Amino acid sequence: MKKLTLTLVTAMLTAIIFLGWGIDNLFNEYQRKEGTDEFALHKQLITSLAFTLDKIENVEQFISIWQSQNQQQLSLTPLAEFPLPASLQQNFSQGQPLILESEDFITVNQLLPSKQGVLSLSVAQTTKQHDILTIQIILTTAFYSGILLCAFIWIYPLIKRLQLLQKTAKAFGEGDLSQRIHLVNTSYIVDIENEFNNMAEKIAILLEDNKLLCNAVSHDLRTPLARLRFGIEALSETNSPQNKEKYVKHLSRDIEEMETLVGVLLNYARLEQKMVKVQRIPLKVNKLLHSAVASFASSEQSLVAIDTSGLTDSNLSILGDENYLSMLINNLLTNAQQYAAKKITISTQSTDKGVMLCVCDDGPGIAPNKRDELFKPFTRGDIQLSHKGYGMGLAIVHRVALWHGAQVSISQSDELGGAQFTVLFPQ
The missing domain is CATH 3.30.565.10 (Histidine kinase-like ATPase, C-terminal domain)
Known part of the structure; x- marks a missing residue:
């Protein structure tokens, strides 16, 4: 049973650790690639638009025309109304695009230095969230499927050994006392199988001894019983005191022989008991x-x-x-x-x-x-x-x-x- 428990715990821990580690790395790699490439075109677009709009006068008219022609929303926000933390302010002031995420949108922002404004291009979050959710469902399903596969790989040999144990025990119970389980060291229940073989061997020996004892007792008792019957008949038919005394001695001798045999049987029966305590x-x-x-x-x-x-x-x-x-x-x-x-x-x-x-x-x-x-x-x-x-x-x-x-x-x-x-x- 120790081997069974140890292999089960080892298999489950190994499956959980390696599957979890592998799937986590896969998801992180996916997110890294997504974060690197997803907004490259939007950054290039907002940079081109900002460079152009920073040089024309009627920016609001361009934005209005853009809104009517494109699904991606374009807006211009005064720089004073676009506060940023110090960690982001330096790169943004140097002309690098800035990506900000909200619950519903992702905005790609670019500074218009001459207009003292911020040009923002809004991208809906729906597609990205849907993709991430799909990936999460797929990876979660793969994780639990991997756990189930590892559990099946572990439990299949156990089921085969238990079926073999059941088949052997059934055949043994039906009277085939020669049935034994072929032991293999890789079996999870090799201790149980070994105990079954020992039990079967002891039962077979016990039944064989019992059969031998019955045959021997019937054989060894038959002779004194026959002499007893003959002596009783002879005793009832004779009137001679000398013959009666002789027959009584013979009867007494036969009874003593039977008592001796019974005593021998009782002594051996005591030796057969498993409760005998040997003080070493x-x-x-x-x-x-x-x-x-x-x-x-x-x-x-x-x-x-x-x-x-x-x-x-x-x-x-x-x-x-x-x-x-x-x-x-x-x-x-x-x-x-x-x-x-x-x-x-x-x-x-x-x-x-x-x-x-x-x-x-x-x-x-x-x-x-x-x-x-x-x-x-x-x-x-x-x-x-x-x-x-x-x-x-x-x-x-x-x-x-x-x-x-x-x-x-x-x-x-x-x-x-x-x-x-x-x-x-x-x-």
Whole structure:
């Protein structure tokens, strides 16, 4: 919007200043030419008449005959009745014609020295005023037409971009979620277009995640529901106390599995909310990692060795939320422990781009064409179907990293041969 306002103000001010300056100079030039040439013939005429009449006796008779033959009025005024200011008196006394203007007439005056009078030739103002008024109307019309033209030149690209925005938004609303606006730097509303593209991208991702979640939930709930139905039927048909106890345990296990799935869904739903507040404070990244490793070492899940020799620099710091970063680390370790054979390595290092965290395992690894998909919720690799879980761990890792401006990538570990998860935190 700043660009839109700035270009509008600049265009209007430029148009007003340059058009006004140009038209004003044009009008002044017109007036200068008019003032220079308009009365040249009248001056020549009054000079010739004054030279002639100053030498004859019957001036009044000549003037009377002139009046009857010409539209331009000629008159003789005694010099004493023709007062002039001192600034005009000197040139007029030396014989130069003097032009005086009134509301209705312009008079060209010439001194008759021997008659001690002033010969005056009157020219009507009507024609001159009409010409000036016409010029003023033409120039005023040109000024406002120029302003309108500049406004149209400025607003036409805006109209085209707004039409494109309307067309894209309409297509997106009708279900074509691939529609985006091609951004150009010269657009006045490039910020709005960029925000629209971001909004469209988020909506498309949200709908895709929702579809994926629905499919995954329906798939993962179908198995425990089927076992529940079978267990209830079997429980109703048996009279053996031992069988009843066995079926009740199975039912309890299936219910717990469903509760776990619902809990996972609720946790991810909380992560999806945009109202989550991330409190960024300086944190020692290696301290967080040692705490997470200690928790795993004291749990029953710790079935493989975790090598922390790569955590050498205790001063490495990142800005982030301790709770969410602990969740990210725990999910990376849990994922590595599920698929590692004997060993997991954790390392950190400082780079030009930021602080890099790497978690490697000696498991089967992840195929390159499957790596990006694993960051989606309820997505698991083909070889991981025998392991427990719902495919939400890496989706949570990706979400938390996104909140912290970090980048997550999957590659193959050169040292262990399995998967390597790298999180690059910005400086």
